[in-house]
Amino acid sequence: MRKPVPQGFWRVQLWLAIPALCLILFTACGESEDSTLTSGSETTASQAQAADQTVGAGADGAETDGSGNAEPTAEQAAALLDISGTDVEGQTVDLSSYAGRDLILFFWAPWCSYCQGEAPQVSEIANEFANDPDFAIVGVGGRDNEGAIKGFVEDYDLTSMTNLVDVDGAIWNHFGVTGQPAFVLVNDDGRSQLVFGTIDDLRSVVDDLQAL
Numbered sequence: 507m508r509k510p511v512p513q514g515f516w517r518v519q520l521w522l523a524i525p526a527l528c529l530i531l532f533t534a535c536g537e538s539e540d541s542t543l544t545s546g547s548e549t550t551a552s553q554a555q556a557a558d559q560t561v562g563a564g565a566d567g568a569e570t571d572g573s574g575n576a577e578p579t580a581e582q583a584a585a586l587l588d589i590s591g592t593d594v595e596g597q598t599v600d601l602s603s604y605a606g607r608d609l610i611l612f613f614w615a616p617w618c619s620y621c622q623g624e625a626p627q628v629s630e631i632a633n634e635f636a637n638d639p640d641f642a643i644v645g646v647g648g649r650d651n652e653g654a655i656k657g658f659v660e661d662y663d664l665t666s667m668t669n670l671v672d673v674d675g676a677i678w679n680h681f682g683v684t685g686q687p688a689f690v691l692v693n694d695d696g697r698s699q700l701v702f703g704t705i706d707d708l709r710s711v712v713d714d715l716q717a718l
Contacts, residue, residue: 583696
């Protein structure tokens, strides 16, 4: 039987999404000169509307959980994580291997000051949950070269989590990420939320995600 959705989680989605609609206009970083991402150079007002979207859900056949949020079908949930990339160690990582776990994807660029500001709390969460079989946080570095992405991981102590090198923007495009920082929250049954901008208290988001 599917676990009931606690009141807090979707409320968290609202307080994350609404500030993100503002933050995306004022605090999301622009594009680096050597960016190879093809989905746009900076966040616009129209893109801000995507801050409260459910990624990969809401299509025909999706049920709702009673709070207006679409529950993905098994096929939609599988398609959401059906992409792979290469990590900073040069190893291939298939995101589908995280299916059935609570997952946070952190999208960042090395030169982005707001991404740099988010990195300490991301590192703290990654260190705390490094050996947790039911939760993972994965970084997706982009909009710069491989060397800069690897340097960011070392400089901000993100070594206890997987970090993908997404120079060509394929993973960013797959999840509809057009600005940074951004987070994709995925719970263990495949429901997901794309949040643009910074998050003040990532630990609270993790707690609510795990409560589902």
